[in-house]
Amino acid sequence: MKMRTLLLINLMALPLLSLAQNPTALEIIDRANDLMQGESNRGIMTMQIIRPKWSREISMKSWARGTEYSLVMITAPARDKGTGFLKRDKELWNWQPTIDRVIKLPPSMMMQSWMGSDFTNDDLVKESSIVEDYEHALEKDTVIGAYEAWKVILIPKEEAAVVWGRIEAYISKNDYYQLLFKYYDEDEFLVNTMVLSEIKNMGDRTIPTRLEMIPADNPDQKTVVIYEEMEFNVALKKDFFSIQNLKQIR
Numbered sequence: 001m002k003m004r005t006l007l008l009i010n011l012m013a014l015p016l017l018s019l020a021q022n023p024t025a026l027e028i029i030d031r032a033n034d035l036m037q038g039e040s041n042r043g044i045m046t047m048q049i050i051r052p053k054w055s056r057e058i059s060m061k062s063w064a065r066g067t068e069y070s071l072v073m074i075t076a077p078a079r080d081k082g083t084g085f086l087k088r089d090k091e092l093w094n095w096q097p098t099i100d101r102v103i104k105l106p107p108s109m110m111m112q113s114w115m116g117s118d119f120t121n122d123d124l125v126k127e128s129s130i131v132e133d134y135e136h137a138l139e140k141d142t143v144i145g146a147y148e149a150w151k152v153i154l155i156p157k158e159e160a161a162v163v164w165g166r167i168e169a170y171i172s173k174n175d176y177y178q179l180l181f182k183y184y185d186e187d188e189f190l191v192n193t194m195v196l197s198e199i200k201n202m203g204d205r206t207i208p209t210r211l212e213m214i215p216a217d218n219p220d221q222k223t224v225v226i227y228e229e230m231e232f233n234v235a236l237k238k239d240f241f242s243i244q245n246l247k248q249i250r
Contacts, residue, residue, distance in 0.1 A: 025136035025152045029169060032176045033131050036207055038232030040065040048224040049117045058115055067129040069241040073249055080115070085124065086246040090161070092121065095246045102243055111163045118192065118213040118223035122163050130167065133160035144179040145197075147172040164191075177208055190216040202230040 023031070040063075047058040059076040074083040082097040092105040110122040134154035142151050154167040165186035170179045181194040192215055196208035209227040 025138045025150075026131070028138075028150050028152055028171050028176070029134075029136055029154070030131050032169070032171045032178050035176050035205060036178055037064065037066075040232070040234050040236045042231045042234050042236070043227060044229040046226045046228060047115070047117060047119075048226070049115075050224065051221050056116075058117075063236060063240065065236045065238070065241065067132070069236075069238060071241055071246060071249070072124055073246075074115075082250075084246045084249070085114075085121075086241060086243065088241055093243060093246060095243075097247075102246065107161065118215050118221065119225070120163065123213070130154060130169070133157060133162050134167065141173075142170065144170050144172070147174075147177065147179060149173060149179055175206070179208070192216065198226075202227060203232045205232060 042064075043062050045060050045062060047060065049056050049058070057077070058074060058080065060072055060074050062070065062072045064070040068087075068089050070085075070087045072085045074080045082095075084095040086093045086095070090107070092109075094103045094105055095101075096103065105121065111120050113119070114121050114124045134156055137153045137155070139151040139153055142149050149170045149172050152169045152171060154164075154169060156162045156164065156166075164183050165188065166184040168180075168182040168184075170181070171177065172179055177199060178196050180196065182190060183192040183194070185191050192213055195212045195214070196210065197212075198208060198210035199206060200209045202209060207227075207230070209230075211225040212222050213225075214222045
């Protein structure tokens, strides 16, 4: 009887084991996204905008709760210090301290350059969700650097208000690291490639800490975001993400 019971338990565990070894495309993206975002996060980052003849650096602080709420505040250089961006659900505001004005940005500006970089407004405030706004499909496995990786194709859902026509995501098999993203427009032309590297301990997890965004039509330029500090699953209430706080937070 004991042997029969053990056999039954082992048979019942087989589907769970299979699922763990062969996750779906959605499960891969969901887990990789959670690794990078958590339920909430708070960070300090440096952005380097690199061009053939010049470069500039921007320092910032960021706070996020899920995909609905985010706040980014510029801390340097001095001319941009205090400039902030707030996202609540589907609405985005920009605080300009030099003119003492909050500007509501329309959805049409999601594809616009953020602070003159190769990242878009959508990239920085995560207006769209790679988990919820796309259908996911696995393609053939590949190798990115030293990592065996899944290649996941993301196609936007019909009702989703997203800026990309298709995304290719490359996720490491053992650790669910985001390694590479390719962003295509609605006509299937490659627009941007994001390379993630320098995997380090941040907060309670290990993640890529260097993000390079390279435009397809200008491969001699790029924008680099470096995570200096990151905390995950921090206590952030919804009322933290208010226009009043956008003006006051430091």
